[in-house]
Structures are given as C-alpha cells and as structure tokens.
Amino acid sequence: MIWKLTESKEWEILEKKFSWVDDMKSVPQDPFHHAEGNVAIHTQMVIAELLELAEFGALGEQEQEILWASALLHDVEKRSTTLIDAAGRVSSPSHARKGAQTIRKILFRDVDTPFHVREKIVSLVRYHGLPLWLMDKPDPMKSALEASLQLDLSHLKILAKADAKGRICQDMDALMYALEMFELYTKEIGCWQSAPSFKTPNARFTYFNALDSYVDYVPFDRFKSEVIVLSGLPGMGKDYYISKLDKDLPVISLDDIRRQYRIDPTDKRRNGWVVQEAKEMAKKYLRAGQGFIWNATNITALMRKQLIDLFVDYQAYVKLFYIEKPYHIWRMQNKNRAHPLPDMVLDKMLHNLEVPQLTEAHEVCYVVD
CATH class of the missing domain: 3.40.50.300 (P-loop containing nucleotide triphosphate hydrolases)
Known part of the structure; x- marks a missing residue:
C-alpha cells in the first residue's frame, strides 16, 4: 500500500486541512534569495518544479509521495525561526533542524505514517540545504557520509534542485553549479546512492565520533x-x-x-x-x-x-x-x-x-x- 500525506493536493485544500500550511502565507523571505515572496508562494513553486523534473518522474510512486511531502514540509519552521535585522534582511537560522523535529511530531501524532517513511521525510527536510552548501562545511566528506546513512543522496538532490528552481533569485547559476558539484563529489567518495561500507562497526563509530579520524581507519577491537x-x-x-x-x-x-x-x-x-x-x-x-x-x-x-x-x-x-x-x-x-x-x-x-x-x-x- 502506498503511503500518502494527503489525497487532495490542491493548495486551497491543504491550507484548510493543515494549519502549518496556512501559516506559510504569513512568513516573509529575503528578497535577494526569494524575490518570489512569502514561504507559501515559494513552497508552491518548489512543488511545481518538483513535478516537472525528469528525475522525479523516473521514481516509483512511493518515493514520489515521500519527496512531494518533503517539498511541502521543507520550510515548515521558517514560521518560528524567521528574523528581520535592522537593515531589513530576512533569515531563518536552524529552520531545517527545527522543521525536522516538527515533522516527526506531525507524522507520528497527526498522520498515520510508517516509521521508515516518516524518518526519510524527516531526513530529507533536515538535510535539504546540504547539496547547496556541502563544500562550505568544515568536513564535507563526513557531512556527506553521515547524510548518506540516513537517505539516498540522489533523492536529496532532487529535492534541493526543486527548492533552488522554485524561487526568484540572483544566484541561480551558482546554485545549479553547487548541485552538480554535490553529485560529482558524492559519487567520488562513494555515497551517491548508497551508504558507505565500513569494515567494522567500530570503524564506523570511530570515524564519526573521534577527533581527526579518517574514513579507512580500522581500529583494533579491544572491548572489555x-x-x-x-x-x-x-x-x-x-x-x-x-x-x-x-x-x-x-x-x-x-x-x-x-x-x-x-x-x-x-x-x-x-x-x-x-x-x-x-x-x-x-x-x-x-x-x-x-x-x-x-x-x-x-x-x-x-x-x-x-x-x-x-x-x-x-x-x-x-x-x-x-x-x-x-x-x-x-x-x-x-x-x-x-x-x-x-x-x-x-x-x-x-x-x-x-x-x-x-x-x-x-x-x-x-x-x-
């Protein structure tokens, strides 16, 4: 059976059905990055772009429903994180992290959602900006490998591409370039469509938790x-x-x-x-x-x-x-x-x-x- 967030996908119906969708029209965005307007306008544009992507059309029905729900929800917590500074610039720090928490609650409490589907959507929203900003991370490899343990990075790129195209901005060429570099880099380090393979559980744990660790290091198992x-x-x-x-x-x-x-x-x-x-x-x-x-x-x-x-x-x-x-x-x-x-x-x-x-x-x- 195919899970769906909702059968009706018309925006007017979504606004009436979900209060968090209705909230979007009251959340401003920065004109430099989002000249299209508020979060509701942006989200509708993202969904429209998603549906037009050939990569999206090639997916199975369940993966399409997961990505559609992620697109609808990806900026849900801009409503609680948006700030306007003295110069009038708008930002929404940590909206992806906070959005992931809200989505887990919504899909656990309000919408009957299988665990694995829910956590895919949570991860897609949590990391939806990663393809655009991966190379700005302190450790791009570790950031990419960590995300790949939670989701398929090719699906993450589809969402990020729809997110980038579903806006009016002055840096679209740079965004598209970043997306292509994300795909090339994650293919190079071996986590594009599959999680990395570590030789032992301790090797994986040590890589992600020890300072100055490297991906091929295999520590000696001396457990007491x-x-x-x-x-x-x-x-x-x-x-x-x-x-x-x-x-x-x-x-x-x-x-x-x-x-x-x-x-x-x-x-x-x-x-x-x-x-x-x-x-x-x-x-x-x-x-x-x-x-x-x-x-x-x-x-x-x-x-x-x-x-x-x-x-x-x-x-x-x-x-x-x-x-x-x-x-x-x-x-x-x-x-x-x-x-x-x-x-x-x-x-x-x-x-x-x-x-x-x-x-x-x-x-x-x-x-x-």
Missing part, C-alpha cells in the same frame, strides 16, 4: 564489556523489552532510582543527582568489565552522546536500541502504567525527540511496530 543503551519516550515499553531480552545483565534504571528516593521525574534539580548516581553505578560495572543495560528515555542525541562517550572511555561495546509504538498505543500504555506521566510532559518530550542515528553507537537497532 558490552553495554545496551535503551532510547524511547516514557511508556513505549522499554521495561517490557528488557524482560524479553535473553541476557542476564544488571539493569541501571533512572526510574527505579527516582522511586527509591521518591524523586519527582519533573524535578530538574534532583534529577541531575539521579543521573550522577546512575553513572557511578555504571562506572563500577565498567571498571569490572561487567556488561549492563542502561534504561532511560535518552530522547536527544546530546543525552545519548554524553553516556556513550563515558561507556566507550571504559572500552565498552555499545548497542543502542530505540523503542517505539504507534501514537495511540503509546498514549494508552502510559495511562496504564503504575506511574503515568501527564500528557503535557509527554507532548514536550515528543517535541524534543531525536531518533538515534547509525553514527551514534557501535550498533543501532530499531524496535518499532
């Missing part, structure tokens, strides 16, 4: 323990997943520590102590070469990195498991928990959710219904 790190929103079933694992490992649970000391999950000050207490427990296991399971939400990349860096410092092999149920099941499971969280807290955590990527650990597994 194996650590399983869970990630997922509260109520997704992490405890149940642990119970089904065929592993006799101790579990470090932040929830258990909170309950033991009667600490409210929303108490930020005391929760810092909870995390430190859990880390001290982890260090004891790590020093002894004892594997364990770290059971906490770990919903942002920064949270996970701080933990995984600690574990790797003790020569642990880290497996990261992301747990997810459909939205309605998740909410029901939370209500049926012995210690349910308020809806307001869950909504905030959903907004901040960043699904783990393959660069974050030695192994990354998705346990998704």
Whole structure:
C-alpha cells in the first residue's frame, strides 16, 4: 500500500486541512534569495518544479509521495525561526533542524505514517540545504557520509534542485553549479546512492565520533564489556523489552532510582543527582568489565552522546536500541502504567525527540511496530 500525506493536493485544500500550511502565507523571505515572496508562494513553486523534473518522474510512486511531502514540509519552521535585522534582511537560522523535529511530531501524532517513511521525510527536510552548501562545511566528506546513512543522496538532490528552481533569485547559476558539484563529489567518495561500507562497526563509530579520524581507519577491537543503551519516550515499553531480552545483565534504571528516593521525574534539580548516581553505578560495572543495560528515555542525541562517550572511555561495546509504538498505543500504555506521566510532559518530550542515528553507537537497532 502506498503511503500518502494527503489525497487532495490542491493548495486551497491543504491550507484548510493543515494549519502549518496556512501559516506559510504569513512568513516573509529575503528578497535577494526569494524575490518570489512569502514561504507559501515559494513552497508552491518548489512543488511545481518538483513535478516537472525528469528525475522525479523516473521514481516509483512511493518515493514520489515521500519527496512531494518533503517539498511541502521543507520550510515548515521558517514560521518560528524567521528574523528581520535592522537593515531589513530576512533569515531563518536552524529552520531545517527545527522543521525536522516538527515533522516527526506531525507524522507520528497527526498522520498515520510508517516509521521508515516518516524518518526519510524527516531526513530529507533536515538535510535539504546540504547539496547547496556541502563544500562550505568544515568536513564535507563526513557531512556527506553521515547524510548518506540516513537517505539516498540522489533523492536529496532532487529535492534541493526543486527548492533552488522554485524561487526568484540572483544566484541561480551558482546554485545549479553547487548541485552538480554535490553529485560529482558524492559519487567520488562513494555515497551517491548508497551508504558507505565500513569494515567494522567500530570503524564506523570511530570515524564519526573521534577527533581527526579518517574514513579507512580500522581500529583494533579491544572491548572489555558490552553495554545496551535503551532510547524511547516514557511508556513505549522499554521495561517490557528488557524482560524479553535473553541476557542476564544488571539493569541501571533512572526510574527505579527516582522511586527509591521518591524523586519527582519533573524535578530538574534532583534529577541531575539521579543521573550522577546512575553513572557511578555504571562506572563500577565498567571498571569490572561487567556488561549492563542502561534504561532511560535518552530522547536527544546530546543525552545519548554524553553516556556513550563515558561507556566507550571504559572500552565498552555499545548497542543502542530505540523503542517505539504507534501514537495511540503509546498514549494508552502510559495511562496504564503504575506511574503515568501527564500528557503535557509527554507532548514536550515528543517535541524534543531525536531518533538515534547509525553514527551514534557501535550498533543501532530499531524496535518499532
């Protein structure tokens, strides 16, 4: 069955159906880069250009629907990031990153979307500017390889090409040149239509996480323990997943520590102590070469990195498991928990959710219904 964001694709219907589409007509853009006008005008032009591209027409129906949805959503968070400076110049810093978070929430909560489809759209929006600005990155190779682990870069170029052509600007020739250089460069480094192949999981992890690493380096595997790190929103079933694992490992649970000391999950000050207490427990296991399971939400990349860096410092092999149920099941499971969280807290955590990527650990597994 082909997933579609919506059957009706007429702009007037989209404005009535989705409040975030209606918002676009109120968001200005800089005349130098977008002389066509506001975000609504630009987005309509991008979609029109997308449909005319031969590369788009050559795709299968599902990939076309994914790219169409990405084009519609690619600038959704210019509404919250747009700034106008004293000289009247308009900018929207970090709109792609923030847009990716919003899109994940929309496609998880409001539109029934398979996990793999949702995350493709999230990645396309997150990286939609990369083909135009890749060579300005501090490390273009690493940036390209990281993106290729999440999506097909040939599809990303199609979206970026439609984005560039769907505007009135003074630097169109430069944009088209950048797109061709993006294709040539990613073909040269071997990630144009497929993810790079690393010789070992540790080689991949080291390349993306160690300073001054290079892509062909294969570190010697000298692991002293194996650590399983869970990630997922509260109520997704992490405890149940642990119970089904065929592993006799101790579990470090932040929830258990909170309950033991009667600490409210929303108490930020005391929760810092909870995390430190859990880390001290982890260090004891790590020093002894004892594997364990770290059971906490770990919903942002920064949270996970701080933990995984600690574990790797003790020569642990880290497996990261992301747990997810459909939205309605998740909410029901939370209500049926012995210690349910308020809806307001869950909504905030959903907004901040960043699904783990393959660069974050030695192994990354998705346990998704």
